[in-house]
Amino acid sequence: MNESWKSYQTGNFFDELITPKGQPRAAARGAIRLLQQLPTEEMAARRAAAELAIREMGISFTVYTEGGNIDRAWPFDIIPRVISARQWQAVSDGLRQRSRALNRFIDDVYNKQSILADGVVPAEVVLESSNYKAPCAGMSPRFGVWAHVCGSDLVRDGDGKFYVLEDNLRVPSGVSYMLENREITKRVLPELFENYSILPVDDYPSKLYQTLASLSPRERRRPCIAVLTPGIYNSAYFEHAYLAQGMGAELVQGSDLLVPDDDCVYMRTVDGPVRVDVIYRRIDEEFMDPEAFLPDSMLGAPGLMRAWKAGKVAIANAPGSGVADDKVIYAYVPDMIRYYLKEKPLLASVPTYLCMREKDREYVLKNLDKLVVKPANESGGYGIMVGPHSTAAVRRKFARLIEENPRNYVAQPTLALSTAPTYIDDAVEPRHLDLRPFILQGKDSWVTPGGLTRVALVKGSLVVNSSQGGGSKDTWIVEGKV
Amino acid sequence: MTMLSSVAERLYWMARYLERAEDTARLVAAYNHLIMDIPRGSELGWDVLIRILDAEAAFYENHRVGNEQNVLRYLLAEKDNVSSIPFSVRWARENVRTTRDVLPEEIWEQINELYLYTSDMAEKSVGRRNRQAFLEQIVNRCQLINGMLASTLPRDHVYRFLKLGHLLERSDMTTRLMDVGAGEILARDGTHGAIDPLIWASLLQALSAFGAYRRMIGPLVEAEGVVEFVFREASLPRSVAFCLAGVREELKPLSNHQAALRVLDRGRRKLSRLDATNMSRDELHRYIDEFQSLLSELHQAITSTWFHPDTP
Numbered sequence: 094m095n096e097s098w099k100s101y102q103t104g105n106f107f108d109e110l111i112t113p114k115g116q117p118r119a120a121a122r123g124a125i126r127l128l129q130q131l132p133t134e135e136m137a138a139r140r141a142a143a144e145l146a147i148r149e150m151g152i153s154f155t156v157y158t159e160g161g162n163i164d165r166a167w168p169f170d171i172i173p174r175v176i177s178a179r180q181w182q183a184v185s186d187g188l189r190q191r192s193r194a195l196n197r198f199i200d201d202v203y204n205k206q207s208i209l210a211d212g213v214v215p216a217e218v219v220l221e222s223s224n225y226k227a228p229c230a231g232m233s234p235r236f237g238v239w240a241h242v243c244g245s246d247l248v249r250d251g252d253g254k255f256y257v258l259e260d261n262l263r264v265p266s267g268v269s270y271m272l273e274n275r276e277i278t279k280r281v282l283p284e285l286f287e288n289y290s291i292l293p294v295d296d297y298p299s300k301l302y303q304t305l306a307s308l309s310p311r312e313r314r315r316p317c318i319a320v321l322t323p324g325i326y327n328s329a330y331f332e333h334a335y336l337a338q339g340m341g342a343e344l345v346q347g348s349d350l351l352v353p354d355d356d357c358v359y360m361r362t363v364d365g366p367v368r369v370d371v372i373y374r375r376i377d378e379e380f381m382d383p384e385a386f387l388p389d390s391m392l393g394a395p396g397l398m399r400a401w402k403a404g405k406v407a408i409a410n411a412p413g414s415g416v417a418d419d420k421v422i423y424a425y426v427p428d429m430i431r432y433y434l435k436e437k438p439l440l441a442s443v444p445t446y447l448c449m450r451e452k453d454r455e456y457v458l459k460n461l462d463k464l465v466v467k468p469a470n471e472s473g474g475y476g477i478m479v480g481p482h483s484t485a486a487v488r489r490k491f492a493r494l495i496e497e498n499p500r501n502y503v504a505q506p507t508l509a510l511s512t513a514p515t516y517i518d519d520a521v522e523p524r525h526l527d528l529r530p531f532i533l534q535g536k537d538s539w540v541t542p543g544g545l546t547r548v549a550l551v552k553g554s555l556v557v558n559s560s561q562g563g564g565s566k567d568t569w570i571v572e573g574k575v
Numbered sequence: 576m577t578m579l580s581s582v583a584e585r586l587y588w589m590a591r592y593l594e595r596a597e598d599t600a601r602l603v604a605a606y607n608h609l610i611m612d613i614p615r616g617s618e619l620g621w622d623v624l625i626r627i628l629d630a631e632a633a634f635y636e637n638h639r640v641g642n643e644q645n646v647l648r649y650l651l652a653e654k655d656n657v658s659s660i661p662f663s664v665r666w667a668r669e670n671v672r673t674t675r676d677v678l679p680e681e682i683w684e685q686i687n688e689l690y691l692y693t694s695d696m697a698e699k700s701v702g703r704r705n706r707q708a709f710l711e712q713i714v715n716r717c718q719l720i721n722g723m724l725a726s727t728l729p730r731d732h733v734y735r736f737l738k739l740g741h742l743l744e745r746s747d748m749t750t751r752l753m754d755v756g757a758g759e760i761l762a763r764d765g766t767h768g769a770i771d772p773l774i775w776a777s778l779l780q781a782l783s784a785f786g787a788y789r790r791m792i793g794p795l796v797e798a799e800g801v802v803e804f805v806f807r808e809a810s811l812p813r814s815v816a817f818c819l820a821g822v823r824e825e826l827k828p829l830s831n832h833q834a835a836l837r838v839l840d841r842g843r844r845k846l847s848r849l850d851a852t853n854m855s856r857d858e859l860h861r862y863i864d865e866f867q868s869l870l871s872e873l874h875q876a877i878t879s880t881w882f883h884p885d886t887p
Contacts, residue, residue, distance in 0.1 A: 148691065149684050149687055149688055149691075150683075150684060150687075151672070151683055151684070151687045317577070330673075334672075334673075334675045334676045335676075337676040338675060338676035338677070342676075343577060343579060343676075344582075344676045345579060346581070348581070349580070360579055361579065361580045361581070361884070362577045363578045363579075363580055363583050363732060363829065363830070363881045364577070364578070364830050365830070367577045
């Protein structure tokens, strides 16, 4: 075993690859043995090769700062995370179940509202939310599906059990990094692949294409699909371009589109206007159409909502899908599964205290130092307070915020997030991580084998967001014995 | 196939910037070579390069004298002036970054490597020692990218708009070179006749056309011969005639090409009227001036027809 691994201690957390006794877990055995035999210099050389590949492949993400936007190289850890296919199957089934229930819910609240009438979800939580988009009421997209692409964040607790932390139903991002991470591992650690049967991830763009094509309002052999990006300076622009290329779709900005009086959407091309059938929207709905939402948005195209409501174009995710992407609604997902599907939830949710409930609020305010407090409506890890890592001043600030606007805050117990061996400087050390798989829902549903593993590179940190010092790992779902 | 107007425009500019980076590197390399052969006191300064690139106003804003150090820094290392190699490379890359979805994967990697190379090396390459190697690298890497594009892209709109940008930029640079040849010698009124052939030869070298010239025209390098050759020799890839023929070929399959074709055909007719032997230097200079404004008209026609047409 090389030096870097010798002092590896799993600590009090569930480690993805190493048992508490220091042995590799079954699915990871082959990879760990090989990595442990690589001489220290060789490990460093592989990491340098990965960094070079990232630079050359131009895999970057944008960080917004006050001093302007910075394009940073994608942070990547060369040690893959390994999960057995058998274990993954259960997670995947659970995710599909969730996606079905969430879509039933969105379709319901914009139409019959039976779940509200039956009192399963309080009506005011939905109807008074800024995520509820009144212009969407009465719409019924094809297959009753609104959220065609869902990115759910999963974590594992101390016992190794998977929990859903949140469902991102608006414009979830990260899938291109999942694909590139595999590409990099193939380049820099090709020998790892020799004795493994690792489920491939690179058919994602074609699965996405199929999902989107199934939504086309016109029956065509090859519907015209456009990926709508907010533009070349958006942090996920790299991904938008990547997916457009992978699908053979057009990558458009709002200024490339027009919606004349016939309510159809056209792209401006060198041969004149060409009609678009499906828009894969990577822009928040508020900015999507100045005619329907924010009137001074420069990013969207006027008339998109009009076209969508006239059934002349499909939009994925459908405008209004965000109504289910709210940390208060999250607490009701298990109830939704029972209500719509008459099934037992297959995947656990994290117990969630809703500050709008008086009893929950009292508990939260008394236990701020133990809980994670989150705004109901933010993403990217912003505005979160991790109780055990907080100062008294921060706790006072959050107490005030909660009392001012209880509907906007939820709290959850601090989970003992799982760790995995991560190559830091010259040693391999445990770091906390999460996992974002992507669920596609059109005529059929499909889950990525694995997903994007994000890892908190700072020792002890639980914040995995790349904008806040997080890195990532290739994620393997492996079949059979190794 | 469909091609967004905005994408067509970025492809066109990507090709222009890539060609500009290569042509600027060629120009500096050829001039660098020439200057070593020139006798002291012949008044041939480095500022000629600034004049060729039409950059006098911008250059003298920040530099007092057009000496070797200043001119080379301006063209090789300064990132923010429009005539520098790093500037062209950065914008070629930016345009690839924003059209990646229609270009082969490898192109992005190659342009990215070119960009990283330029960022790392430009500053160190101003001095004579590394200069030539740097310029060669720039030319080679640009050629590699152009070669990859030529050997992998289907001959559709993507290729078409790249080629339009590429050829237009190239004919622009070729006419600039000729103008300087004409202008430079004109200014000195033939008093340094001995170095004229050297200047014309270096201009041919900047176009990689010296060998072809010797084989097709002969070993004696004379102004009239060079001008005619470089403007009119249809088989020479860097001649104006060759570029315009290529532009015509790509314009024809495009819809609404009438306006652009009209300008182009005026250019071709003008080309056929060139008679360098019977033109005074003044007339030649005027001719080249007119030709350049024709090229800019062609650029305008392409822009207004395909990139920014009025909304239908």
